[in-house]
Amino acid sequence: MQWFKKIHKWMSVIVGLQLIIWVITGLFFNLMDHQKAAGRLHYSAPATQQIVNYQNLIEPKQILHQYPDVVELTTSVILNQPYYLLNVNKGLYAHFANDYRLVNAQTGQIAELTETMVNHIALATLLLDEAESAATIINTQLLYPPIADFLKQQNPTWQVLINNDAETRIYIEAVSGRVIGHSDKHKQFADVFFMLHFMDYAQVGSFNNWLMIAMSFFVLWLSISGFFLVVTSLRKGKYYSF
């Protein structure tokens, strides 16, 4: 038996099942509803920031005198109340670890989002069609990373469970009040396909894992040896008759 025939046979034994999974999940990505897969079925983007009257609020200068290590101060309006969001350690991206403090812009006091506030922020991101107008909250809880629905998020995050058909889950960053996004049973379903395609069986949200690298190496040999098989089949005239 030629060397590439042997390689083709044994590589197919190793990667065959995963190869079928790759093709099926790839086909799923091609066909899926991207809005649904991203958990955006009932998502409505937060409104642009309303204009705040700063004339009678505490000045950033005064706040920064109290917090000398702040690298970025951001104005924020949460449920009509103006705040200053202070960042002491700014991550490269918002979902990377950030070290925030939230300060009430009227009193200068450190503020912490309460469960009631989180619920209000969450409900404001819910697209209100008729079916959703009666949406109620089942549960609200504070989670620490890793968060199964948003594996990349590295900051503590509130999860708000909505009682609707899609089983919507709304994620709000704990200190900043930033809306991270929605997840629901549709996104969860799509995430299973991503996990399978990326062989991310440890669920760390990455495709740079050793199993995946090993399998990609084997499948590379499978396709290269397959190429030689096609070439020899052509040479031997196996394609001239059925």
Next chain:
Amino acid sequence: MHKVARKLHRWSMLLLGLQFIIWSVTGAYMVLVDINYIHGNSLVNNQHKPIIAKDISYSIAQLQQDFPYASDISMANLLNQPVYRFTHQDTSMMISAINGKVLSPLSKQDALELAQQQYTGDGSVLNALWITENPPFELSPRHLPVWRVNFDDFAAPALYISATSGLVVTKRHDFWRIFDWMFRFHIMDYSSGEDIDNQLLFWVALFSLLSVSSGGILIYYSVIKPYTKKRQRIINKARAV
């Protein structure tokens, strides 16, 4: 069954084989190179100096009087001075928090200084290009206008500095550019980019499923069946004894 599967596998792979090689080569590249490296995270140090409160002499109340429609206001240190960033009537702006002087769009000199401050490599600056329209494929148009600062270094790194915020909005090197091409080939998007729901991919993937499944049947006949037969022979022999 065996013969049908063999023919199906051989003939379908004559047509699909090239795409399978493309899938495995591009897939291997994408999983092998760390995605954080691809994103260019290691090109920048992400160092930010704290805001010096005593330097601030232009208040936020003053800013609002000068720019009554300012929203999304933020403050940070940029090149050793506190600055405000905000949106005013759909325009992103940056002004000094020392004297309210408008700093945007950023000068070339400032962009160069910021790029060098953030860059982690040893290479020196090659040039800085001012881009206001028709961005290269590696930059999203929403970041315009920008300064593209090219470095004379391994894999041709470029930092894109927003002219309105002074922040590094995008970082690229050749490994990202290759990755982008690899991804397009992987999802068979031979036209525009980022279009995974194209018809070509659908038909090729559907046909591939048939082809790979026929290969699965061949595994059964060439590996699993001979193994179980051999096993059965040994068991039968043992029984006979």
